[in-house]
Amino acid sequence: MTLLDNLQRLMTERGISNKHELSKQSEVPYTTIINLWERGAENVQLSTLKKFKLFFNLSYDELIGDDYNFEYEGSGKGANIATLIQTLGSGFCGVRVIINEYKRVLYCVDVSYGNYCYTGETLYDALVKAIEHRDRKEVQEDSH
Structure with a gap:
């Protein structure tokens, strides 16, 4: 699951019906949430992730899901941040x-x-x- 998938799932689980309500409860500006949905999570700010992490009481890994899985040359398969740190x-x-x-x-x-x-x-x-x-x-x- 990606960050947006996780946010949608978490909103449903918490009974949060729309992005405006998510903004009010999480204290993430509404425009930030709209931009996240429209432009994707590629350039999400750490401060935004931190607010979501604290609001939903999750680790960063649980929150961001597969958005930070990617392939780097020589890996032969997707690698997440923990795998890359292990590789070093x-x-x-x-x-x-x-x-x-x-x-x-x-x-x-x-x-x-x-x-x-x-x-x-x-x-x-x-x-x-x-x-x-x-x-x-x-x-x-x-x-x-």
């Missing part, structure tokens, strides 16, 4: 959220090999960059 293994140090000068959230994945930080507009973008860099380094080391 012991090199994974953590994630930082950075707000740039345009008040846009960026995610920074810290890894221990080479003390690199990979940034992206989404967490999975940053994770994929870290994995791809690690894979390139392994290929280079194997060829020497």
Whole structure:
């Protein structure tokens, strides 16, 4: 299920009949909810997810569902964020959220090999960059 599927299901379970009511109860602006339905969840703000997470009393993983499953080159299959973190293994140090000068959230994945930080507009973008860099380094080391 995607974030929108989950929100629709959760609204039904809670007896929330429309987006306006969801906005009032969750304290997510109505325009944000409308944009989410019209444009999709690809660029949803972390602050919006946090409000939904708290309102519905769910983890982020339970809330976002399969919206953050994707394929990255070399994976051969869809991978969720937990799988990507596992893929980085012991090199994974953590994630930082950075707000740039345009008040846009960026995610920074810290890894221990080479003390690199990979940034992206989404967490999975940053994770994929870290994995791809690690894979390139392994290929280079194997060829020497």
